[in-house]
Amino acid sequence: MKKVHFIVNPIAGKGDLKFNESFLSGYFDSKQYELTVKVSNYAGHAAVLSTESLRDGAQVLVACGGDGTINEVASCLVGTDVPLGIIPMGSGNGLAESLEIPRNIKEAVKIIKESRTNGIDVALVNGKPFFSNMGIGFDAKVISNYNNCGKRRFWAYLKAVLKSIKEFKNSEKIKVELNGKTFKANPFMFFVSNSKVMGYDISLTRMASLQDGLLDVVIIENLNRGEMLMLGFFILLRLNQDLKKIQYFKVKELKLAFENNDTTHLMQADGELHHLTDGEVVVTIEKKALNVLVP
Ligand SMILES: Nc1ncnc2c1ncn2[C@@H]1O[C@H](COP(=O)(O)OP(=O)(O)OP(=O)(O)O)[C@@H](O)[C@H]1O
Numbered sequence: 655m656k657k658v659h660f661i662v663n664p665i666a667g668k669g670d671l672k673f674n675e676s677f678l679s680g681y682f683d684s685k686q687y688e689l690t691v692k693v694s695n696y697a698g699h700a701a702v703l704s705t706e707s708l709r710d711g712a713q714v715l716v717a718c719g720g721d722g723t724i725n726e727v728a729s730c731l732v733g734t735d736v737p738l739g740i741i742p743m744g745s746g747n748g749l750a751e752s753l754e755i756p757r758n759i760k761e762a763v764k765i766i767k768e769s770r771t772n773g774i775d776v777a778l779v780n781g782k783p784f785f786s787n788m789g790i791g792f793d794a795k796v797i798s799n800y801n802n803c804g805k806r807r808f809w810a811y812l813k814a815v816l817k818s819i820k821e822f823k824n825s826e827k828i829k830v831e832l833n834g835k836t837f838k839a840n841p842f843m844f845f846v847s848n849s850k851v852m853g854y855d856i857s858l859t860r861m862a863s864l865q866d867g868l869l870d871v872v873i874i875e876n877l878n879r880g881e882m883l884m885l886g887f888f889i890l891l892r893l894n895q896d897l898k899k900i901q902y903f904k905v906k907e908l909k910l911a912f913e914n915n916d917t918t919h920l921m922q923a924d925g926e927l928h929h930l931t932d933g934e935v936v937v938t939i940e941k942k943a944l945n946v947l948v949p
Pocket residue numbers: 663664665666667694695696697698699700719720721722723724726743744745746747748806853924925926
C-alpha cells in the first residue's frame with residue numbers, strides 16, 4: 655500500500671473545500687493506496703502537517719494549493735527521497751504551470767498515480783527555500799496589496815497591480831554582487847526566478863529552467879508611472895525581452911545589501927510577503943534537490 659498524504663490549503667484560489675478522503679477515493683484504488691487528507695488551518699500549518707506526515711511514513715506528499723502551499727510542503731521534502739505531488743488549487747499556480755501540471759483534478763491525480771519523478775532545483779534566500787520566484791520592489795508591493803484584497807483571484811492580482819502602480823515609491827537602493835561584478839541599483843524590481851512563469855502564463859523569465867542549477871535574475875531600472883503601465887502591456891504581449899530598461903542574468907549565487915539599514919524591506923518569495931530586517935540578502939541554488947511528480 656502506498657501512503658499518499660494530501661495537504662490542502664482551504665483558502666487557496668477559490669477556496670475549494672471538496673477535498674477529503676471520500677472525494678479522493680473516487681480517483682484512487684483502495685487496494686493500492688492509503689490516502690490521508692490534512693487541512694491547513696493557518697499560514698505555516700502546512701509545514702507542520704508535512705513534517706508530521708514524513709514522520710508517519712508518508713511516501714508521497716501532495717500540496718493542494720498554490721505556490722505558498724507548495725513552498726510550505728516542499729520545504730520539508732528538500733533533500734529527502736519523498737516526492738512532491740501537486741494539485742494546483744491556487745490562484746496563480748506559477749510552479750505547477752512551469753511544470754505543466756494541469757489544473758484539472760483528474761489529470762493532476764493521473765500524474766500522481768503515474769509516479770514519474772524529476773529532480774528540480776531549489777533556490778534559497780538567506781537559507782530559506784523558494785521554488786518559483788522571489789523579488790524586492792514592485793512585486794513585493796503587489797503581494798502586500800493583494801493580501802489586503804481578501805479574494806485570491808486573477809482580478810484581485812490585477813487590482814493589486816493597479817493600486818501598486820499608483821502607490822509605488824522606488825526607495826530601495828541596493829548594492830548587488832553577481833557573476834563577479836559589483837554594482838549599485840535603485841530598481842523598480844529586483845526579481846529572481848527558478849521557474850518559467852509566475853502564473854496566468856505571465857512571465858519575466860521564459861528562458862528559465864527548473865533543472866539548470868541556475869537562478870534567472872531580472873533587474874528592471876527605476877520607472878515612472880507611464881513606463882510601469884507600458885511594461886505591463888509589454889509583459890502581457892510577451893515583448894518584455896526587448897525592453898532596454900530590463901537586464902537579465904543567469905547566476906549560481908548573488909548577494910544584495912540594502913544601503914538603508916534603518917527600516918525593514920519588503921520581499922516576496924513564492925508569493926508570500928516577508929519583512930526583512932537583515933541588511934543583506936544572499937540567494938543560492940541547489941541543483942535538483944527536490945523530487946517532483948511530473949507529467
Ligand atoms: N487556513 C488558512 N487560513 C489562512 N491562511 C492560510 C491557511 N492555510 C494556509 N494559509 C496560507 O495561505 C496563503 C496562500 O496560499 P497559496 O499561495 O497556496 O494560495 P494562492 O495565493 O491562492 O495561490 P498562488 O500563490 O499560486 O497565487 C499561504 O501563505 C498559506 O500559508
